[in-house]
Amino acid sequence: MDGAMGLLGGGGGGGSSGGSTDGSMSTVSKAEVVEQDYVGLMSEVSSYPAEAELELGLGLSLGGAMKAKPCAWREYGRILTAKDFPSVVSRGSSASSSSSSGRGTSTTAITGTKRTADTVAQDVGHANGASQVVGWPPIRAYRINSLASQVKASTAEEDDHSIFGNDKNKNSAKKDTNNSNNKNNSNIQEKGCRRSSLFVKVNMDGVPIGRKVDLNAHSCYESLAQTLEDMFHRPTTTVNANRSSGEKEHNLMVEAAKSSRLLDGSSEFVLTYEDKEGDWMLVGDVPWGMFLNTVKRLRIMRTSEANGLAPRFQERDQRQTPAPRLRGSKPI
Amino acid sequence: MASKRQKDSPEEEKKQASSFPDEVLECVLGFVKSHRDRSSVSLVCKDWYNAERWSRTHVFIGNCYSVSPEILVRRFPNIRSVTLKGKPRFSDFNLVPLNWGADIHAWLVVFASAYSFLEELRLKRMTITDESLEFLAKSFPNFKALSLVSCDGFSTDGLKAIVAHCKNLTELDILENGIDDLGGSWLSCFPENFTSLEVLNFASLNSEVNFDALERLVARCKSLKVLKVNKNVTLEQLQRLLVHTSQLTELGTGSFSQELTLREYSELESAFSNCKNLYTLSGLSEATSLYLPALYPACVNLTFLNLSDAALQSAELAKLLPHCPHLRRLWVLDTVEDKGLEAVGSSCPLLEELRVFPAEPFEQDVVIGGVTESGFVAVSQGCRKLHYVLYFCRRMTNSAVAAVVKNCPDFTHFRLCIMNPWEPDYLTKEPMDEAFGVVVKTCTKLQRLAVSGLLTDLTFEYIGKYAKNLETLSVAFAGSSDRGMQCVLAGCPKLRKLEIRDCPFGNAALLSGLERYESMRSLWMSACHVTMNGCRLLAREMPRLNVEVIKEDGSDDTHAEKVYVYRSVAGPRRDAPPFVLTL
Numbered sequence: 001m002d003g004a005m006g007l008l009g010g011g012g013g014g015g016s017s018g019g020s021t022d023g024s025m026s027t028v029s030k031a032e033v034v035e036q037d038y039v040g041l042m043s044e045v046s047s048y049p050a051e052a053e054l055e056l057g058l059g060l061s062l063g064g065a066m067k068a069k070p071c072a073w074r075e076y077g078r079i080l081t082a083k084d085f086p087s088v089v090s091r092g093s094s095a096s097s098s099s100s101s102g103r104g105t106s107t108t109a110i111t112g113t114k115r116t117a118d119t120v121a122q123d124v125g126h127a128n129g130a131s132q133v134v135g136w137p138p139i140r141a142y143r144i145n146s147l148a149s150q151v152k153a154s155t156a157e158e159d160d161h162s163i164f165g166n167d168k169n170k171n172s173a174k175k176d177t178n179n180s181n182n183k184n185n186s187n188i189q190e191k192g193c194r195r196s197s198l199f200v201k202v203n204m205d206g207v208p209i210g211r212k213v214d215l216n217a218h219s220c221y222e223s224l225a226q227t228l229e230d231m232f233h234r235p236t237t238t239v240n241a242n243r244s245s246g247e248k249e250h251n252l253m254v255e256a257a258k259s260s261r262l263l264d265g266s267s268e269f270v271l272t273y274e275d276k277e278g279d280w281m282l283v284g285d286v287p288w289g290m291f292l293n294t295v296k297r298l299r300i301m302r303t304s305e306a307n308g309l310a311p312r313f314q315e316r317d318q319r320q321t322p323a324p325r326l327r328g329s330k331p332i
Numbered sequence: 333m334a335s336k337r338q339k340d341s342p343e344e345e346k347k348q349a350s351s352f353p354d355e356v357l358e359c360v361l362g363f364v365k366s367h368r369d370r371s372s373v374s375l376v377c378k379d380w381y382n383a384e385r386w387s388r389t390h391v392f393i394g395n396c397y398s399v400s401p402e403i404l405v406r407r408f409p410n411i412r413s414v415t416l417k418g419k420p421r422f423s424d425f426n427l428v429p430l431n432w433g434a435d436i437h438a439w440l441v442v443f444a445s446a447y448s449f450l451e452e453l454r455l456k457r458m459t460i461t462d463e464s465l466e467f468l469a470k471s472f473p474n475f476k477a478l479s480l481v482s483c484d485g486f487s488t489d490g491l492k493a494i495v496a497h498c499k500n501l502t503e504l505d506i507l508e509n510g511i512d513d514l515g516g517s518w519l520s521c522f523p524e525n526f527t528s529l530e531v532l533n534f535a536s537l538n539s540e541v542n543f544d545a546l547e548r549l550v551a552r553c554k555s556l557k558v559l560k561v562n563k564n565v566t567l568e569q570l571q572r573l574l575v576h577t578s579q580l581t582e583l584g585t586g587s588f589s590q591e592l593t594l595r596e597y598s599e600l601e602s603a604f605s606n607c608k609n610l611y612t613l614s615g616l617s618e619a620t621s622l623y624l625p626a627l628y629p630a631c632v633n634l635t636f637l638n639l640s641d642a643a644l645q646s647a648e649l650a651k652l653l654p655h656c657p658h659l660r661r662l663w664v665l666d667t668v669e670d671k672g673l674e675a676v677g678s679s680c681p682l683l684e685e686l687r688v689f690p691a692e693p694f695e696q697d698v699v700i701g702g703v704t705e706s707g708f709v710a711v712s713q714g715c716r717k718l719h720y721v722l723y724f725c726r727r728m729t730n731s732a733v734a735a736v737v738k739n740c741p742d743f744t745h746f747r748l749c750i751m752n753p754w755e756p757d758y759l760t761k762e763p764m765d766e767a768f769g770v771v772v773k774t775c776t777k778l779q780r781l782a783v784s785g786l787l788t789d790l791t792f793e794y795i796g797k798y799a800k801n802l803e804t805l806s807v808a809f810a811g812s813s814d815r816g817m818q819c820v821l822a823g824c825p826k827l828r829k830l831e832i833r834d835c836p837f838g839n840a841a842l843l844s845g846l847e848r849y850e851s852m853r854s855l856w857m858s859a860c861h862v863t864m865n866g867c868r869l870l871a872r873e874m875p876r877l878n879v880e881v882i883k884e885d886g887s888d889d890t891h892a893e894k895v896y897v898y899r900s901v902a903g904p905r906r907d908a909p910p911f912v913l914t915l
Binding site for chain 2: 136137138139142143146211
């Protein structure tokens, strides 16, 4: 069709044509050959294409890769080498992964076996958690939330679990907790281990449609607030209508490197949550784990409406802006 | 027969060959229910087309944008029941932005004038607001059945309007929707003299309803056949409901875990003993081995057991299943593990459908618990009639799949989801091509296929070559080049729905299907290598297709991140949001 196809066409088809790679893999298995092709293709990429027609060897990359900023391409070319494939054998091949959770820098995606927390392919429009491929595995949101709410009901607070880990504990814990706990849902998640997800609704004043965010994908207020800001700065028409003048009308993402304005009070909005008792509290007052335990849902509220929110907030009424303590989770 | 015509018209002589009077034809056609049969009927000749359109009372529209409400009401004047599907299926997995469309309101407005006798509305993946629900409740005096599956845009307040105004309501089925749950008071809005309810499903709503109102409702609706409550209904409350509902055929319990006294337990047990008519059982969240036995008497006639909300262990499942000798469909969580599936194999010889859902879908470490290839094989050994499978696992082998289809060659729906992308054969480390190859070669009746694992173009060559009855194909993280998709488009004559994500298919592949898309319902491609130019070319060549690209922020302007192509007689969408570009 166009020049683009040549790159992929030559490299595909089960690796029969190894033309674009080094000839150093004559005896490798089919799988390896396939992936080797991509290595070759990758290393030929030196810059992000200006024209659309130059399709890159993104064979096994996830969607996020396509949105990579130009510099990320070099990483692709650099990181992927023959010995990264086939990590089909070694399950712990995180060597090739970049550790950032930013968009477009996910590279272990290519290795194809184990994806750790470090590998992130973001679908830009749906940043509901920094550590998963969007929409994968293909499970309806309802079911995910249903599992999550079972977990929420049964586990104690956990502040500092890593998102992926503790698998050694799991197996033994799994069999034991059965007896000590009436609720069977403890089998879904052992105490002390990572929860799967904890989705809560988020509504923003002036935005008719709410979103959902996975609280367990974050370990601190800062990252949660950042995610929420990204989520609600998406250019839906209604959000655009609410933005202050000076921003572009068209659908461009506001990609500013900012600290969470929601938490430091410099935004016209503040982040609040409804707790188990039905009270609306300002986010950031309590330790993260305690917050996870009591939060029912979130609301991004206009600062003007947030006065008299909760006793703690009123103490700070005397100040010009909400307390800086809200940045992060450390109480004063 | 021709002489019995009552109408006198000059065309009579020309119609010698048509032997039925129109009225008889319409009467006969009234018995034809399948919409595919009806489509065939309508193609025979003009008379039959007319007879068919006058006699049709139910219409199914698989893609709400393929036709407009105006066209619909013009063709079918007597519709009483409408089923509409809206968003692409991948919207269930958050791949479609909010406010994409598929809003029912425009349809309702047209229906209000053309189908004032409308009785049933079933929506899947559509957007419906509270205002629309209220409009619906007030515009159709005969309205009986509302089913909303995987919809969004409304809140429980909208349900209040339906409940309060639809005097003849027989069915209220609210399933798995992304809605604002503002509380359970909607249930209390059923008028006290309301008795017509036959189906009530609010299992996926989270807030608590007023139990007294529920109990009274259930007690006075003597025709109630289907009752699925949500998790807030306790065991003890369930028992009180069951006292009134021995005629239930489908039951969804609330939470199945509570501290019960001995007396309460035996009351529960006897309540279940009275439920001899149950065919379907679901709910059972937090069920434990303590209380499951209370269920056993109710399972004797069960054909569908949905345990996907109950994290059962293998032993519990193994004890439960022998009480369900007639089981045909079983949904479980993978907490039952391979051992539980062995029990399925040995206890459920009549099983036709099995779905295994993951309890921890986002856990990405090495396999811990869950089910594996051996559980799959174990089920197939005992359940030879299996024809529908949805299997989430973290490891699989080509040989296991081969064994499975050897045992069960009649698969019509084979959906295998190996949860880590590009996961190869667990033992041989090879791609999973041969697994799906053997599936399509052996299962000649295969209609629906979802592939996963490490797959090269070979898989798709197999599919194109052998899957001649395939209608729906879901592909993610698979293939090596355009050739894969080309093989499928060229080789599967009955393909109707193709959904692809994160695959190396580009413009050549997209355009190779030029001739195909008009005979398909839709094509979805996201995170592939398709460009805007490729899409524009497709749109130009095929004017009767709607080629839509969903723009994502930050992506460059040449790449088409999400492409949705579908045939339509209604032309391009008029309600597309700014991020949907129609080419």
